[in-house]
Amino acid sequence: MEKERSLQELFGREMPYTIEVDHIKRKFLNLSFGRHERQKLDIYLPEDGDGPFPVIIYLHGGAFKLGxxxxxxxxxxxxxxxxxxxxISVNYRLSTEAKFPEPLFDIKASIRWIRxxxxxxxxxxxxxxxxxxSAGAYYAVMTAATQDNPEFExxxxxxxxxxxxxxxxxxWYGPTNFLCIRDHFEESGLSIVIPSPKDGVPTPEELLLGASLKDIKGLAMFTNPITYINESFPPIMIQHGKIDPIVPxxxxxxxxxxxxxxxxxxQCILDIADGYSHVDTRFENKRNMKKVFDFLDTYLK
Structure with missing residues (x-):
């Protein structure tokens, strides 16, 4: 509980809770896009209209192992x-259930199912x-960077x-290059609140890969979306807090x-927010969400 309280203080908010969606009239919950119990999604539709509706897929965070x-x-x-x-909110297999790239496969499969x-x-x-x-943002970027790449489908x-x-x-504040995370923290002078290799405890990235980063640098590059970015990469808005102690x-x-x-x-809008932390509630306020939806409207409507 002490660790949980410190994280709540750090984030300036309560930890995620299960939402109540009874007020949403048109919804389809726990639809399976695969055989694993985590391969499910929820669809929420506008109250009025026949569509077809443009789609926003959301991928939750949770250090690859939660959420x-x-x-x-x-x-x-x-x-x-x-x-x-x-x-559409999508579940994917967690690092306690599957190693990379299997969770990425889940996300690709959910998109194919939606189509x-x-x-x-x-x-x-x-x-x-x-x-x-966070972790969901990593998967979003990795999905976009490897679009229609058979190796990752x-x-x-x-x-x-x-x-x-x-x-x-x-x-929103996703990791990119697992090998640079600790160096970036040292550069920022921020204290790390997640396990470090020096602690002898596996990092979230190591749990995802199933091995130590120092032993698998080649695999770590295999997981880096930067490796695959080319001219087919779609437009993206990136938002990240400058005092983020989880993902620099x-x-x-x-x-x-x-x-x-x-x-x-x-192709890219980058917004580094001074004074913002990880999962900062200011990313979710009306002013910022208007910026986000305006960006989405540009390409989807």
Whole structure:
């Protein structure tokens, strides 16, 4: 409990809780896109209209080992149903259940499932955004960087005849290059509140990979979305707090630089927020969410 309280103080908020969605009239919960119990998604539709609705997919955070599609993390993006969006919250296998790239396969499979069932649920298969926070943001960026790359599709899960491409991405404070995280913390002078290799405790990234980073540098580069960014990378908005003690803000800077260099000009909006921490509630306020939805509107409406 002491650790939990310190994290709550650090984030300036309560830890995620299960949301109440009885007030949302049109919803389809716990739809399976694969055989594993974690391969499920929830669809929330606008109250009025027949669609087809542009889609916002949300991927929860949780250090790769925690979190659920029904966590309160999705609430800011659920505002999208009032703006004419279908919002879909997706579960993926956690690092306690599967190692990389299996969770990425889950996300690709969920996108293919959404396209396969677009007509049934009044979804627009051509206008799909992928959004996420922290670990979810990492998966969103990795999905976008490896679009239609057979090596990362996980076609065995199903609907392999459909594409896993997305049109636009929102990245909230996600990691990028696992090998640089500790160096970036030292550069920032921030205290790390998550396990460090020096502690003899596996880091979240090591749990995801199933091995120590110092022993698998090649695999760590295999997990780095920067490795795969090219001109097909979709437009992206990246937002990151400058005093983030979980994922250093430099992780977003190197991603933005790679997109600018290899993904094409004007493909990336980078917003490094002074004084913002990890999971900072100010990212979720009305002013910032208007900025986020305006960005999504540009590409999806």
């Amino acid at each position: 659920d599609k029904s966590d309160s993390q999705v609430l800011p993006f659920l505002e999208g149903i009032e703006l004419g969006y279908a919002v 396969a069932h677009a007509l049934e649920y009044n979804l627009n298969p051509d206008n799909i955004a992928l959004t996420g926070a 996980g076609a065995y899960i199903g609907n392999s005849e459909f594409s896993s491409k997305v049109k636009v991405v929102i990245d 803000y430099q992780q977003s800077i190197i991603l933005a630089e790679a997109i600018e260099k290899n993904g094409g000009k004007n």
